[in-house]
Amino acid sequence: MTRVGDRWRVTRPWPAQLRPIVHSYAGYWEAVAASPYRVRLVPTGRAVVVISLGEPFAQIHRLGGASPNSQVTGSLIAGLEDGSRVCDHPGGQEAIRLELTPLGAFRLFGMPMSELTNRVVELSDVLGPGAGLLVEQLATTGDWGARFDLLDIALTARLEHGPRPAPEVSHAWRLLARAGGAIPVGRIAAEVGWSQGYLVRRFTEQVGLTPKMSARVLRFHRAMGLLTREGANLAEVTAACGFYDQAHLNREFRSLAGTTPGQMAAARVAEGALAL
Template identity: 85%
Template sequence: MPVAARTGVMAGRGLEVTRVGDRWRVTRPWPSQLRPVLHSYAGYWEAAASPYRVRLVPTGRAVVVISLGEPFAGIRRLGEAGPDSRVTGSLVAGLEDGSRVCEHPGGQEAIRLELTPLGAYRLFAVPMGELTNRVVELRDVFGPGSALLVEQLTATADWSARFDLLDTALSARLAQGPRPAPEVSQAWRLLSRAGGAVPVGRIAAEVGWSQGHLVRRFTEQVGLTPKMSARVLRFHRAVGLLTREGLNPTDVTAACGFYDQAHLNREFRALAGTTPGRLATARLAEGALAL
């Protein structure tokens, strides 16, 4: 079916289809039980198959990519001298404190989810520290049954039916997953609402834990320490102000609580391997910079 007809049919069935660069993106409202744990949930396919290379920058979110077409050819942390991680199919990525380069041969069709850290903790049912700065196969987290799910999703051409299948699987895992400690949930809310601009000592006092105990439990269930989470959240807020709001670096420095513009520049180089100016002019989509 031609893309125009295909998108028109899907939109008429309650799905929203948009074009993002060289890809088509399809979404629909998420089930109520999944809304608290998701930042985004969408299907993609390429308008025309072509190789691409992107840099992923830290967002404070975990990611699941269910590959229904060609998988990534190589995934590596920026600056690492070792070989690329070879992920042969669908993948799970924990929280990152640096950037990662991904290469794809073209022909991508996938479903991509961005999860809150504590939503990922519930869904993955593993200590999140085990996934920090790592990309692993979906089966390594979801178990051998994930292969059947991916097969069913791939064999189902209808996006509404695909989402139905995945909603059911995710909801079942979520219901059985571990519950984060209320103190960790409160600490994450305080950090995220402040865009990272709150001292860890104040958070510990708010939740009623010692700072050492907070760091241990928070890192287990979120994947990054509270201090590093604050840096990533502040960086992510700064990226949004630069790219979506169009603020200049001086205004971003003041809005996000950086000491000065030199501090802003250092954080961007440390976390994204680039400068605020270059990132502001780059094409950024869901944490990915086109290279």
């Protein structure tokens, strides 16, 4: 259990069968008197599940999007993003938040990840009516260990019956993730034995973003992690992440996160969220 800003965070190791698909897994609740807050969520190359046990987000909107608001009345799922979102919360948050690999989300959700790209939807819209019962059980269980037990059982059951990603797509994602996005799509296609066009179609269906956009997001996410470390050097981060120069780095941060590397380095960032 740790304190992150104005909130408490509690987690534990998750079961072995979930480890390949789960990046993070934690419960949150406010450590101080409830007050409204706003955060900006930036692309991470991961799908997110938020199970609301208290007050849900009041408003979620994508920066520069044609639709101003995404109204979510409770728990939610967010697919992979190629831009940032601003989320407003009225205060009184208590929730469980999971970050999933895209192919893990493909198995758990049982649907093409391309249908969730740049979207935030109700949990029940993807997991069905049983999601409401699970949320109710979690909300009425006061012990965090028991809550995580319930969640582990539900996730494992869905994982066992979910669709399997194509081995070629899994290999392509591993290549991209290990390289931090710094690998040409043509080389990935040659490695998995598919044409580039076929790779793009199958990869986008099961991951949610094209290989090229996934590479951009992974490279941005790596750079963000390096920049938020103490003593980070902008030139060293630019070179380490494979950007042509600092102007290229700046353009990517503006495009994907609506901010600059300097602003990102100075911000308080927690799990892909910048406090505003």
